[in-house]
Amino acid sequence: MTIRILPESLVNRIAAGEVVERPASVVKELVENALDAGATAIEVVIEDAGKNLIIVQDNGKGMSREELTLSVARHATSKLPGDDLLNIRHFGFRGEALPSIASVSRMKIATRRAADAHGWSLLLDGGKPQEVIPATMLPGTRIEVRDLFYTTPARLNFLKSDRSEAGSVHEVMRKFAMVHPQVAFKFSSGGKTLLNVAASASAQARIADVMGREFAENSLALAHERGTLTLSGFASLPTYNMGNSTSQYLFVNGRQVRDKLLLGVVKAAYQDVLAHDRYAVVVLFVQLPAEDVDVNVHPAKAEVRFRDAQALRGLIIGAIRNAIGEAGFRASKEVAAEALARFSAPEQQYSAPLFNTAVTTQSSAGFYEHRSGYGAPPAHTLVPQARATEAPAMAADGVSYPLGAARTQLHKTYIVAETPSGLVIVDQHAAHERLVYEKMKKAMAEKGIARQVLLIPEVVELEAVAAEAILARAAEFAELGLIIEPFGGHSVVVRETPALLGEVNVVALITALADDLTEYDEAMSLADKLQHVCGTMACHSSIRAGRELNIAEMNALLREMEHTPSSGQCNHGRPTYIELKRKDIEILFGRRG
Numbered sequence: 131m132t133i134r135i136l137p138e139s140l141v142n143r144i145a146a147g148e149v150v151e152r153p154a155s156v157v158k159e160l161v162e163n164a165l166d167a168g169a170t171a172i173e174v175v176i177e178d179a180g181k182n183l184i185i186v187q188d189n190g191k192g193m194s195r196e197e198l199t200l201s202v203a204r205h206a207t208s209k210l211p212g213d214d215l216l217n218i219r220h221f222g223f224r225g226e227a228l229p230s231i232a233s234v235s236r237m238k239i240a241t242r243r244a245a246d247a248h249g250w251s252l253l254l255d256g257g258k259p260q261e262v263i264p265a266t267m268l269p270g271t272r273i274e275v276r277d278l279f280y281t282t283p284a285r286l287n288f289l290k291s292d293r294s295e296a297g298s299v300h301e302v303m304r305k306f307a308m309v310h311p312q313v314a315f316k317f318s319s320g321g322k323t324l325l326n327v328a329a330s331a332s333a334q335a336r337i338a339d340v341m342g343r344e345f346a347e348n349s350l351a352l353a354h355e356r357g358t359l360t361l362s363g364f365a366s367l368p369t370y371n372m373g374n375s376t377s378q379y380l381f382v383n384g385r386q387v388r389d390k391l392l393l394g395v396v397k398a399a400y401q402d403v404l405a406h407d408r409y410a411v412v413v414l415f416v417q418l419p420a421e422d423v424d425v426n427v428h429p430a431k432a433e434v435r436f437r438d439a440q441a442l443r444g445l446i447i448g449a450i451r452n453a454i455g456e457a458g459f460r461a462s463k464e465v466a467a468e469a470l471a472r473f474s475a476p477e478q479q480y481s482a483p484l485f486n487t488a489v490t491t492q493s494s495a496g497f498y499e500h501r502s503g504y505g506a507p508p509a510h511t512l513v514p515q516a517r518a519t520e521a522p523a524m525a526a527d528g529v530s531y532p533l534g535a536a537r538t539q540l541h542k543t544y545i546v547a548e549t550p551s552g553l554v555i556v557d558q559h560a561a562h563e564r565l566v567y568e569k570m571k572k573a574m575a576e577k578g579i580a581r582q583v584l585l586i587p588e589v590v591e592l593e594a595v596a597a598e599a600i601l602a603r604a605a606e607f608a609e610l611g612l613i614i615e616p617f618g619g620h621s622v623v624v625r626e627t628p629a630l631l632g633e634v635n636v637v638a639l640i641t642a643l644a645d646d647l648t649e650y651d652e653a654m655s656l657a658d659k660l661q662h663v664c665g666t667m668a669c670h671s672s673i674r675a676g677r678e679l680n681i682a683e684m685n686a687l688l689r690e691m692e693h694t695p696s697s698g699q700c701n702h703g704r705p706t707y708i709e710l711k712r713k714d715i716e717i718l719f720g721r722r723g
Contacts, residue, residue, distance in 0.1 A: 150231055152289055153180025153278060154298035158386070159227035160273055161306055164188035165313070167271065170329060173316040174303060179295035181286065184275040192243040192269050195250045195262055201239070202252070202259055204229045233257035234285070236276040244269040256281045300324050302386075304340050308413055309381045311336035337364055337413060345370070345411055348462040350453035352414070356445045359418050365450045366411040368403040368699045370462035377411040382423060384415075387434055395443050399450035402567070403696050404703040414446065459533065459691045461698035465705045470714055532692055533707065536684035543675040545684045552711040558684075560700035561691055562673040567701050568694050579611040580629040588624045588636040589617055596644035597622055603647065614640070 150156055157174055164172050167190025177183040193201060204226065231237060232254040242249025242265070251265035279285040289295055296319045303317040303325050311333050317325040327339045338346035348370035354361045380392045392414070400410045424435040436442055533556070534549035545556040592600065597620045600607075604614045611628030624636050631639075673679070679687075691697040691706070700706055716722040 150234060150278075152298060153184060153295050154302045156180065156184055156231050156275055156278065157186065157299050158302050159231065160184075160186040160275075161302075163227065164190055164271065165306075165310065167191050169270065169313065171314040172306075173318075174299070175318045176296065176299055177320060179289075179292035179319070180275075180299055181278050181289070181292075181295070182276065184278070185272065187270065187272040189268070189270040192246075192249065192271055193241040194243060194246070198239060198241055198250050198252055199259075199262060202228050202232055202254060202257075229257060231275060232259075234281050235278045236280070238274040238276075239271070240265045240267055240273075241271040242267050242269050296320070305379065305381075305386045307340045308337060308379065309384050309386070309415065333362070333415075334364075341411075341413065344464060348464060349411070350450075350457055352449045352453055354445060354449040354452075356441065358422065359416070359441060359445050361414065361416055361445050361449050363412065363414040365399075365414075365453055367457060367460060367462045368400060368410065368454065368696065368703050369465055369705045371404060371408040371410055371703065373408065375409045378409065379413045380416070381414065382416045382425075382434055383418065383420065385425065385434070389433060391436075391439060391443065395446045396450070398443075399447045400454075400703075402571075402701060403454060403699055408703055412450070416442065418442075455695035457698070458693070458695060459697040459707075461705045461707060461709075466708050466710055466714070469708045470710070470718070531689065533688040536681050536688060539679055539684065542678050545679070545687065547684070547688055549709070552709060552713075552715065554688075554707050554709050556688065556691075556707040557675075557700075557705075558673050558677075558679065558687065559675045560704060561687060561697065561706040563700050564697050564706060565687075565690055565694050568696065579609075581611040581613070581626040582629045583626050584624065584636070589621055590624065590637050590640045591619075591621045592640070592644055594620050596620075596648055599647040600640065600644050607643075612639075 150159075153176065157176070157180065161172055161174065164186060167188060169188035169190035172186070172188045174187075175183070175185040228237075228239075233256060236256070237254045238251065239254075240249055240251040249265040249267045249269075250262050252262050253260045290298075300317060300319065303315060306313075307315045307325060307327050311330045314329045315325060315327050316323065325340075327336065330336045330339075334346065334351065337349075345364070345366065349364040349366050352361060352363050352365060375393055375396075378392060378396055380387050380389055396410055396412055404410060418436075422437040424437075530550055532549070534547035534554050536545055536547045537553075538546050539558075540546060540555075543558060545558050547554040547556065597616075600614060600622055601616055607614055611626065613624065613626035615623050615625065617623040622640065624640060627634050627636065627639075673687075698706060713722060
């Protein structure tokens with residue numbers, strides 16, 4: 131077969147296959163161009179999920195006639211003044227977006243600089259430019275993309291439903307709005323405005339506008355620096371979580387990034403406060419020198435490579451864990467909201483006389499007993515099982531505490547405490563489990579991890595890459611109590627294991643670690659197993675449901691919760707307490723509308 135040079139139109143269509151996957155890809159590239167042009171207001175309109183029409187209009191610096199002509203030439207860009215691809219300070223730099231999009235659509239570009247008397251307009255059909263003509267318009271740039279993929283109609287068959295494609299565009303716009311609070315964004319689809327946020331100097335206010343007040347009220351602010359790395363953003367309380375990872379966002383130097391590092395890092399940060407099938411909600415902004423991150427590894431610039439991924443991983447995990455620890459016993463406000471939503475008027479379970487001679491008396495043990503006259507108590511009746519007190523909403527020492535003063539115990543499981551503004555219901559087992567667990571973690575950190583010597587060292591055969599990855603981290607494994615040495619070829623020998631693991635399947639453990647290292651370049655399984663063992667021990671050594679507590683014991687538990695990190699949730703991510711404000715209780719009883 132004879133080698134030939136492909137025509138430029140075909141080259142552009144091939145490039146479009148990499149850069150322009152769907153309407154959301156077009157919007158992303160055009161909005162990035164607007165941001166690079168210094169726009170402070172950007173409006174996006176789509177029709178038919180972007181297949182028939184996409185309009186992106188901005189108030190950026192605009193282009194001259196000559197720049198407009200060059201803008202649709204392949205590999206022409208103003209964003210790479212030098213030839214250093216490791217010093218990229220703009221979103222775009224390849225000069226591929228406009229010619230690629232134009233090659234698979236009918237495009238119109240109208241642009242004007244503030245200093246010019248009028249603007250210029252250019253039409254392109256399938257990538258073929260027509261004559262540049264004058265245009266009357268305000269300063270900025272407006273790009274219309276019609277009939278997307280009309281030159282490659284087969285691509286339309288691979289698009290998802292209109293609802294899904296429009297949703298993807300909406301998500302792209304939400305991400306832009308999150309990371310650029312200084313820019314006003316408006317997005318409309320099918321004549322409906324789905325996003326409309328004004329420019330704001332506050333990142334927190336913008337996150338509330340985009341992610342919702344619910345997330346804003348149940349998230350923790352992050353602000354940490356380590357060397358040249360800066361991390362900011364927001365991470366949800368463990369009790370505010372989702373069933374998937376779609377609400378985890380990472381931005382690097384203002385760029386939207388999809389990176390498997392994020393999933394592993396967030397999982398590690400929440401590993402002992404969140405169930406494994408639940409996902410935290412995070413919005414993370416990372417700033418680092420341009421030369422420390424390579425953005426030239428993916429045609430759509432969606433993936434990056436870090437010079438020091440370990441340092442970034444450590445910064446994110448440390449920042450989130452510190453924030454959770456500083457939050458102490460705080461739990462999501464939505465826990466109380468969900469509890470209130472489940473309250474309903476109890477159904478009448480039986481027919482009883484108007485007057486019931488049943489009386490409640492106090493037993494010699496100090497607990498309330500029910501003595502029947504006519505009929506039995508309703509099924510929904512909660513019978514207190516610890517002495518109620520007449521003290522005010524303060525503890526015995528006269529101090530008002532966040533979790534209030536214990537009043538009674540229900541069903542030998544739940545502690546009811548009164549606060550100045552309402553009441554708190556505590557799951558005594560879940561709360562004490564967290565307290566015991568945190569003590570065990572602290573002891574393990576202070577005294578180190580005890581190791582047990584295997585009577586017969588275990589030899590594990592691995593693939594070459596896996597064995598190399600395992601041995602490269604042998605020193606770190608040793609700190610966790612796992613002693614691994616090379617054993618010739620692709621094998622390793624395990625001589626000691628963490629004592630906390632007890633009798634362990636060494637082959638399965640090493641294989642799992644190797645899989646983690648190969649997939650994530652991180653070893654989290656061993657830490658997970660140790661945390662799981664600590665959690666199991668804490669669970670079995672905690673105050674059990676069904677144990678009667680006196681008022682002093684209840685108050686002691688409440689006070690310890692107030693001073694223990696992460697005590698707002700148990701080791702499995704479930705809330706340890708629910709707080710109901712007085713106004714919420716009044717609403718339940720119809721005292722307030």
